[in-house]
Amino acid sequence: MGNNIRVLIVDDSAVVRQTLESILSAAPGIEVMGTASDPYVAAERLKTEVPDVITLDLEMPRMDGLTFLQKLMRQHPIPVVICSSVAERGTANALKALEYGAVEIITKPKVGTKQFLEESSIRLVDKIRAAAMARPKPVISTPIKVRPKLDADVVIPMGRPQTLTTTEKVCLVGASTGGTEALRVFLEQLPPGCPPVAIVQHMPEHFTAAFANRLNGICEITVKEAKDGDPMLRGQALIAPGDKHMLLKRSGARYFVEIKEGPLVSRHRPSVDVLFRSGARYGGANVVAAIMTGMGDDGAKGMKELFDAGAYTIAQDEASCVVFGMPQEAIKAGGVHKVMALTQIAGEIVRTCR
Template identity: 55%
Template sequence: MTPIRVMVVDDSAVVRQVVKQALAVDPGIEVIAAASDPLFALEHMKRAWPDVIVLDIEMPRMDGLTFLRKLMAEHPTPVVICSSLAEKGSEAAMNALAAGAVSIITKPTMGLRQFLEDSANDIVHAVKAAARAHMGRLGRAAALAATPVPRPKLSADAVIAAAPAGGLGTGAGMVRTTERFIAIGTSTGGTQALEAVLTRLPAVSPPIVIVQHMPERFTGMFAERLNTLCAIEVREARHGDRVTPGRALIAPGGKHMMVARSGAQYKVEVVDGPLVNRHRPSVDVLFRSCAKFAGRNATGIIMTGMGDDGARGLREMREAGARTIAEDESTCVVFGMPREAIRLGGVDTVLPLDRIPEAVMQSLRG
């Protein structure tokens, strides 16, 4: 197979060298160029266009965010941001995701070489995931609007036990409440997809709980950005938060989020725990809690993302009586998660991205 052609754009010679070394060990990847800033990169790209670009944000002559927007406007290309700005909690990295970057690798300001060497698997995995992204669909999602180290793959059992036969969510105590909510799970391409959905909801909307695969610190910035764009309230979830109409709660990076019953109402629990499906937060953990404690009072939606996190949990939600929806392949940046959910029999309805806001509002009518 033809190797993935990668260009590294970073003003640090150390970063360029170490990232090139990390990628060179994988025979499926070829680093075709390394440039110290976007203008040098553009000169290289006249001769050979890369399949994926690994891009810093802070650089001389032209910053990475300007370069990213230029790329997405003129020649959409998968971009992996590799930036120390995340360590500072910069909004610029969040803006990069909104502008079309596929994923983020955070790098520290100190101990950079050792960090990059230790994160070689992350870098390789992020580049391969980016190479599978459908950039045309990423652009459409943006217009409508973290990649962990491989390790043993645990299921949701590591955080939350499954409901007993029949499911707590389908028991008499669970159906007496009239409270209903939406649970959404997404990954690669999800920042743009979530923006496309949430910005189209009116202030009076169903409660929403969300797992978006993102690193720590980014979920807070992401929620703050959406909150400025949406009629509904959007914020990073805190342990014990009520699940209430007109509010979307986004699971914090590095923590799992579950829904639990509190009398006739719902709240979220934000907890530590091992990686599930190599993610924390995990969509499967959220969806299983919805199946266990909400049953038919919940609607589960799985959208664009690589891998299979959420597929089993969505099936559990459907078996517990919940309505379940998957984003259609035609609008997914990466169709992995929805495809697996469909394959496992966990999906009632398949909808393109522009029809999901309507489906969210229909859930108010049960």
């Protein structure tokens, strides 16, 4: 019990509290410390016991989640996972929570559905583990038994790189836990006229549009949520929509993106492995790729395929990562040319593409 990740669930819905408690309690290595119906009850509990991770609803009657999050981060920082219903009016607040210090966002459970039990519960447990690992002290987690983890074959089969008929460079980026702020730093440093950028950030459906709009308002380049068939243009970054895979495609000398359905790959949709494999096939040596902060190994296989296809590959270093999971796995796989701090990646990509 001593090495377990201890979780406090804060949500005004009894059904949600019961569902989250049931899922988390069933996962080896995770212990539900308790539940609270609102932030006031949670605050009282925190006086006597401190969890490793808090799951927090945003909309509650006596005090909203954002206010509680701000108070918590000022007084006693604890990794917080926002558990919010997917609603258009709530997405801006969820993104604001990331700015205030929340480390992850998950969609509130759809109780009783087969898809939730098979997919969302796995993602929920993974995000709790990612949040716990974001803390300075080490956390021992025990793998849970799940269905086999699928790779990019289920979306795009392996194939030889196409013969290139263009020298146009494109940039592919993958990120997860801590990636929202890492991408902000990266994209703010890109100058107008930079190479086209395609990004996979692990984020729920409906949140990616608000995330892209926020970045578009603060960056010199254009940032938008990708749509099927969008061209890859200089001075523009396309962000994969939540719950959809994004692939790089090419028609003659023109690059564009394909948005498609498909099963979870490396437990994610969108998956970095899918984007990177498509880049290996359709971009090859014309691709510059970066893998950033995140838990797990999504992107490691795809980056090795890019490396083997002649692409130039970069991994964010451990010191600047919130979680040094995905970059570390890509390095271990032998698919990384250079490891560098987050603040150096944009400049390296621009120099490489000249």
